Every structure is written in C-alpha cells, then in structure tokens.
Amino acid sequence: MTDPIPVIPAPPENFRSGFVALIGRPNVGKSTLLNALVGQKIAITSPVAQTTRNRLRGILTLPTFQVILVDTPGIHKPHHLLGEVLVKSAIAAMESVDLVVFVVDGTEPLGRGDQFVAELLTQAQVPTLIAVNKTDLHPPSDTYGALAQANHWPLLSCSALAGTGVMELQQVMGDRLPPGPYYYPPDLVTDQPERFIMAELIREQILHLTREEVPHSVAVAIDLVEETAKHTRVMASINVERSSQKGIIIGKNGQMLKTIGTGAREQMQKLIMGKVYLELFVKVEPKWRSSPYLLNDLGYSLEPE
Numbered sequence: 001m002t003d004p005i006p007v008i009p010a011p012p013e014n015f016r017s018g019f020v021a022l023i024g025r026p027n028v029g030k031s032t033l034l035n036a037l038v039g040q041k042i043a044i045t046s047p048v049a050q051t052t053r054n055r056l057r058g059i060l061t062l063p064t065f066q067v068i069l070v071d072t073p074g075i076h077k078p079h080h081l082l083g084e085v086l087v088k089s090a091i092a093a094m095e096s097v098d099l100v101v102f103v104v105d106g107t108e109p110l111g112r113g114d115q116f117v118a119e120l121l122t123q124a125q126v127p128t129l130i131a132v133n134k135t136d137l138h139p140p141s142d143t144y145g146a147l148a149q150a151n152h153w154p155l156l157s158c159s160a161l162a163g164t165g166v167m168e169l170q171q172v173m174g175d176r177l178p179p180g181p182y183y184y185p186p187d188l189v190t191d192q193p194e195r196f197i198m199a200e201l202i203r204e205q206i207l208h209l210t211r212e213e214v215p216h217s218v219a220v221a222i223d224l225v226e227e228t229a230k231h232t233r234v235m236a237s238i239n240v241e242r243s244s245q246k247g248i249i250i251g252k253n254g255q256m257l258k259t260i261g262t263g264a265r266e267q268m269q270k271l272i273m274g275k276v277y278l279e280l281f282v283k284v285e286p287k288w289r290s291s292p293y294l295l296n297d298l299g300y301s302l303e304p305e
C-alpha cells in the first residue's frame with residue numbers, strides 16, 4: 001500500500017518561503033549546520049573532507065516562514081570523476097536558490113579555497129551571507145570581515161556543534177526570503193527517502209572508523225528493506241575499489257564489519273524508531289569513482305537535477 005499524498009495547507013498571511021544553499025569548502029561544518037538548523041540529524045558528518053556526496057534538502061518550518069536548506073558537497077579541486085560530479089552539484093545548487101549561506105571555518109584564516117568559493121558566488125550574483133562556524137573552538141579569525149565588507153555580505157558567527165548563533169541564523173535567513181507558499185508539508189524535515197539516509201548512516205560509520213583512502217573509496221547501496229512482524233530487515237552492500245580495502249572493512253575475524261554494523265544499526269533504529277536487523281556485504285568494484293556507469297548506479301547522478 002502506498003502512503004497517501006500529503007495535503008499541503010495554505011500558509012498564514014505574510015508567509016515567506018524559499019531555498020537556501022549551504023556552500024563552502026569541505027569540512028567547514030555545512031552538514032552539521034544543516035542538522036542544527038532543522039533540529040534533527042538528516043545529514044551525515046565526519047572529520048573526513050568530502051563527506052557529503054549528494055545535494056540533500058532539510059526543511060525548516062517556523063510560524064512565519066519555511067526555508068528549504070540545501071546541503072552541498074564541499075567545493076574542492078577534483079581528482080576524479082566523482083569529485084567533478086560533487087563540485088558541479090554544489091555549483092548548480094548555488095545558481096538555483098534564493099540565498100546562499102557561505103559557511104567558513106572560523107578556526108582558520110580566509111584561505112585560497114574560500115576565496116575560490118567567494119569568486120564563484122560573486123559570479124553567480126546570488127544573495128549571500130557568511131556564517132563563520134566553529135566559534136566554540138576559537139574566537140573567529142577576523143580575516144572574514146574584509147571579505148564580507150567588500151561584497152556587502154552580512155557576517156554572522158555560529159557553532160553548529162554547540163548550537164550557538166543557530167537561531168539568529170534561522171531568523172536572518174527567514175527575513176531574506178520572498179513571500180511564498182509551503183513547498184513541503186510543515187512537519188516534514190527532509191525530502192530524502194529513508195533508504196538513502198540508511199545508506200549514508202552506514203557510510204558515516206566507515207568514515208569514522210577507517211582512514212586514508214578507504215573512506216573515499218566506499219559507496220553504499222541498500223539492496224533490500226523489508227518489514228517483518230519483529231523488525232525491519234535491511235540488506236546493504238559496501239562497495240570498495242580494491243580487495244585490500246575489502247580486507248580492511250571486514251577486519252580481523254570480521255570485527256571491523258561487526259563494529260560498522262552495530263554503529264549503523266543503532267543510528268538506523270533512531271531514524272525509523274523501531275528495531276533493525278542489518279546484513280552487510282562487501283564488494284569490490286574496481287575504479288567505481290571514475291566510471292560514469294558505476295557512479296550512476298551507486299546514486300551519484302552525473303547530470304545536476
């Protein structure tokens with residue numbers, strides 16, 4: 001049986017709504033900020049650069065506005081087809097929104113990577129504000145003030161992890177949206193299907209538990225989700241590029257795969273608020289990151305939507 005199509009109510013008077021992209025270098029905290037802004041974990045985060053691989057929408061509905069936040073892959077110099085696809089996807093997002101929140105890492109001074117993003121934003125001529133993140137760690141570097149002034153971009157600071165400055169950021173975004181309808185039902189927090197988030201939760205464990213090339217060489221596919229009387233059964237494959245990586249993912253006596261599975265299952269159970277039985281398989285797909293066919297197959301669309 002399919003779910004009924006949700007009825008989207010008419011908005012109250014003077015309601016505003018629109019699309020806001022979170023743009024920036026890898027690892028500055030865009031996905032952590034998305035989760036903080038919508039108040040729920042929908043995007044995975046990790047200390048590994050290039051964690052986010054898909055554009056993902058988070059929906060924040062307050063009494064006077066609805067903002068559709070678009071999390072994007074970090075903008076970097078690509079080294080393979082996957083990297084190119086990621087950067088193209090971020091650039092496409094900045095060109096199709098009402099506002100960009102340019103997220104920077106306040107623990108570091110403005111660098112060449114940020115300047116490159118700033119140039120893309122000025123070229124795209126999209127309204128922008130700068131969010132200086134990670135202020136819990138450091139008083140923010142003052143190098144961002146000059147960039148903000150030169151471009152007439154408002155400058156805010158926040159800590160996505162500690163939650164400071166997040167409400168102010170919500171308000172400033174809301175003030176800048178045009179009058180508009182509810183684009184999504186007011187109680188929805190993401191447009192992503194559960195299956196997608198489940199695959200991401202498995203990848204998140206791998207990003208946290210392995211190092212060097214392994215996190216970047218992994219793609220996860222959900223092969224089956226089946227509701228039984230007792231639990232939700234999920235079968236997923238972890239694709240890697242080399243058999244040595246398969247060995248690392250499985251670990252001695254299967255210990256690593258077990259740890260990945262336990263961590264991912266706990267997160268999935270929170271997501272679906274029910275018991276999950278998870279089966280993981282590890283497959284070698286040589287050079288999937290450079291294969292248009294495999295990229296497409298693993299959910300990394302070559303054409304920006």
Ligand SMILES: Nc1nc2c(ncn2[C@@H]2O[C@H](COP(=O)(O)OP(=O)(O)OP(=O)(O)O)[C@@H](O)[C@H]2O)c(=O)[nH]1
Nearest residue numbers: 026027028029030031032046050051052074160161
């Ligand atoms: N101390 C501190 N750490 C943060 C903050 N925001 C994010 N982080 C950490 O920074 C790392 C990167 O966070 P992500 O949210 O994955 O960064 P991202 O910009 O989405 O990265 P990509 O998806 O790779 O582009 C993680 O280890 C986060 O826990 C913050 O406000 N304070």
Ligand SMILES: [Mg+2]
Nearest residue numbers: 030031051052
């Ligand atoms: Mg991210």
